[in-house]
Amino acid sequence: MITYPVDIAILAGYFALIFGLLGCILPFVAKSWVWSKTSQFTFGFSLVALLTTWTYMFKYFHYSYLQWQSSTDARPESLLDSLSLWLHSVSLFDDAWRTVSVGTIQWLWSHQLCAFTSTVWMPFLAIEAQRRKIPYAWAYMLLGQVVAISFAACLFFAVMACLPIRPAGTVAFNASITAICAVVGIVTVVVSPFVATGSGFMPNLMLMHAVLVVPLLLPNNWLHPFTVRQSRALAAIYLFSAGANFVNLLQQLIPAIVTAKAQFIPEMISVFMGHPAQSSIGCDILCVNYFCAAWMILDSQSLDRPKQGLHTKMNRKIAYFLCAATPVLSISITLPLYLAWRELSYT
Template sequence: MLWQHVLSLSVFTSYFLAIIGLFSLITYALATSKGKPGALKVATFTGLTIASFAHTWYFMFQYMQWSFAHYLSTHQDLNSEEFIYRLASWLYDTSLFEEAWSYVVFHPLNWWWSEQLCLFTAGAWTVFIAIEGTRRKVRHVWAYMLLGQIVAISVASNLFCLALILSPESTTKNSKNSKAKPRQIHAGPKLWISVLLSLITVAYTPYSTEKTFLPNLLVMHGLLFIPLVSLTDAPSPYSIATRSLYRLIHIASVLIHLRTVVGAVFFLNYATHNAPKQPLIAAWLVLHSNPAQSSIGWDVVWTTISFITWTFMAGKSGPDALGIFSKLYLLCATPVASIGVTAPYVLQPKAKSAPPASAKQD
């Protein structure tokens, strides 16, 4: 076996070890939290974590199996080799990250699914975990982002909701400060610049070339770690109100997603294809067109369910309360506009009413 094959096997093994390590780090932090939340909230998001992980990774393992079989079908000479050699050859010759993303990007209908998750993650969710992670003193916020990128955003978002629920600030500050004078929350330049640049990479993704595709993906993912690696509440003269940042994200997401929807509609009605022209049927068929697409598509669905559940269960009074209009907008607009578009709008009320403690991001 070549040393390159050994290295490929080591990287593949390290990937799963990293997942185990992140789960261990996060679950330990959750288990040692001192908050006293309601049992229903904990049970709900624990169940959503397990369900989203099982569902998305069922398709992820299917994708790996499909990719391995497809590779062997084009390399017949390897059939006589031992399994470990065939596995190592597949890992060495195949960039699973790039291959999987290529299946979910370069088609108008596939990108309609995948963009929803990209917009949510690069936009509202990054701001949400940065601000709330600081405000409620959640440990290892960066680990939730990394887990979301290598496992599933829905899994990471459910675990982060558990972290918020279990934080002492979540169970004590709402009741103490519900009548306190609101103070505006601000986002520092490290946060808002990273988020806006990441949204640009999302908009560019379906137009990337063979040379720029992988670098663009890596930049998109890497930018989201910058504001999370070292969270701080130190003020900055270049900070902007978080409400304004959510508003910018909302406007940008509307424009980006509208372009994608127009492209998908144009393809269904005017391009030559064998897919049905009914949008719902076409979307369902594309969702199951490839295991890689199924994994990220169902991640979109589970992430949407989790976020809606959070907005209705998180807080009914105090700084985390949402108005009836925001809840109706979330329920009615999300199936049409996607969670990437509706989440930043719904999160704006939280930016209006912050606790007395500072929650600025440097």
């Protein structure tokens, strides 16, 4: 007999959601595999992201179970009953996010992924899915939230690689709502460390996750033809994101360096490896930085709409420079700068 069947059902539902989202996306990934060698490499990167992040995710599950087991006197009759008691006694989502949010170095790692997803990945998905008529854009965002952003990003890049950009007149977008969501997103990121130990943490975290899908679920009558004006507005969103993320990075980085001093790098490594939840999100951050930087290089070679002297050679130089700067600044700053340039080169 299972003491808490609902808790088992919630965990099962979580994995069912993952497979359901994959069911929406993988048919298009499979087509891209046939049509494009770039897609094949990108899909391979997605498997690397999945392996690294979820190795530590399963370690986190095991760690949490052992912690519960050592603190309880319960004697469950079966493994399923033991799992139900464990799941009922802990809050995996809350515990994991508080672990990676409490502490200067912990949040220095984790805020990069939150900032990237809230202010860069969300508008990128909204416009690029429209440009290439990629269905289920919201599924990539949800998959990133429940599995890993790097995994979902690589799958999206794989589909992008084999689909041409449609003429601007056939693309629809809503820059205003996207901008509002980006502002709300960065506010939730800034607020997170201040509420990380209180009751406001989960509402703020849920708002951060919820606002990410809003621009991806807008009905058609809320979208407008993608004009030069909207393209420039999108470039402005990317520039705002880069600036806001840079300021936020400095606010996290300076106190961490002042506190740790010569031990800053060892402390960063120690925190990264100190808890499996932190290691999982840390791997996601590293994969996002590496894969998106690589995508910048590939994409810069395909820009073929120069205007006013903006040539492919300059696109490549900018992409290589920003790629080299990514380990220092993080992809949450360098990618939106590249995307802003990209939008201006299209107009």
